[in-house]
Amino acid sequence: MMRVFQHQSLVASLVAFVFACGLSMGATHQVKDSETFYSISRMYSVSVNNLMSSNGFKDPTTLKVGQKLTIPPKGLKVPSKVTRTYRPAPKSLRVIVDAGHGGRDRGASWGGVRESDLNLRVARRVEVSLKAKGYPVTMIRRSDVFVSLTGRAKIANKYRNAIYVSIHFNATENTGVRGAETFYVGKKGSYLAKSIQNELVSNLKVRNRGYQYRRYSVLRYTACPAVLVECGFISNSYERSRCKTSSYQAAAAKSIVAGIERYDRAY
Ligand SMILES: [Zn+2]
Numbered sequence: 001m002m003r004v005f006q007h008q009s010l011v012a013s014l015v016a017f018v019f020a021c022g023l024s025m026g027a028t029h030q031v032k033d034s035e036t037f038y039s040i041s042r043m044y045s046v047s048v049n050n051l052m053s054s055n056g057f058k059d060p061t062t063l064k065v066g067q068k069l070t071i072p073p074k075g076l077k078v079p080s081k082v083t084r085t086y087r088p089a090p091k092s093l094r095v096i097v098d099a100g101h102g103g104r105d106r107g108a109s110w111g112g113v114r115e116s117d118l119n120l121r122v123a124r125r126v127e128v129s130l131k132a133k134g135y136p137v138t139m140i141r142r143s144d145v146f147v148s149l150t151g152r153a154k155i156a157n158k159y160r161n162a163i164y165v166s167i168h169f170n171a172t173e174n175t176g177v178r179g180a181e182t183f184y185v186g187k188k189g190s191y192l193a194k195s196i197q198n199e200l201v202s203n204l205k206v207r208n209r210g211y212q213y214r215r216y217s218v219l220r221y222t223a224c225p226a227v228l229v230e231c232g233f234i235s236n237s238y239e240r241s242r243c244k245t246s247s248y249q250a251a252a253a254k255s256i257v258a259g260i261e262r263y264d265r266a267y
Helices: 001-007 008-022 038-042 047-055 114-130 149-156 187-204 239-245 247-265
Strands: 027-029 067-070 092-101 135-139 162-170 180-185 208-213 226-233
Touching: 001 187, 027 038, 038 047, 047 067, 092 114, 092 149, 114 135, 114 247, 135 247, 149 162, 162 187, 162 247, 180 187, 187 208, 187 226, 187 247, 226 239, 226 247
Parallel strands: 092 135, 092 162, 162 226, 180 208
Antiparallel strands: 027 067, 180 226
C-alpha cells in the first residue's frame, strides 16, 4: 500500500478520497513475527487506539502472528465503548461540596471507623457524579486535611449562584439511635434539605429523622443556601456496618446528587 502512495500519486489521492468517505473496507495487514500494535501503527501512521478498536481489541498482548488486521483510514476514528467526547449541557448552579472535618479533626470515631474518612469518600463520589451531569463543583477538601469552619465559608463565599452541601456521618452516646437527617439555614436551604432528605430516606432505606433548621457555624457563615447532611449513625453498630461499605457510600452520594438535581430543577 505504501508503494502505491509513493509512486502513483493520482491513484493514491483517489484511494485516500475513498477511504475518507468511508466507502472502503481499508487495507489489511497480516501480523508477522515480532510485530506489535505499536510497530504496525507506525507503519501505517495510525494511532494504536484506532488500530485496536478497529479490530475489536481491548488487550494489545492478545495480538497473534498471522492475524489479519484491518488498517483504519487515517483520521477516521472508530468510537470506542467509552464515549470520551460526551459533554453534558453545562449547568449554571455551582455546588460547593464540603467533606466534613478532616486532618486533625476526625469528627466522630467509633469501632475503627472515622467520620472524616467516610465524609470524604461520599464527597468524592458526589463530585464525580455532579461533574458528569455538567455541574461546576468546588471541593472544600480532596484529601485528609484540616480546613477551619471560617476557611470553608470563605471558599464558599467566593461564588454567586451556588449551594453549599456539607457531608457528615452522625454519632451519639445512645448507640440505639439511627437514621439520616439534614440541617439547613435559610428558606432555599430548607427546600434543598427537604429534597436531599427525601432521596436519602427512599434510596438508603434508613429511618427518617427529618430536615431541620439548625444554625451550625458552617451553615451560618455561608452566604448561599446551605445544608448539612448526616448520612447515618456510626455509633449504631448496624448502621456503622452499612456506612463503611462502598455500596452505601455510593447510594448516599447518589441520593445527595438526586436531591441537588431536583432542587436545581425546581428553584
Ligand atoms: Zn460531622
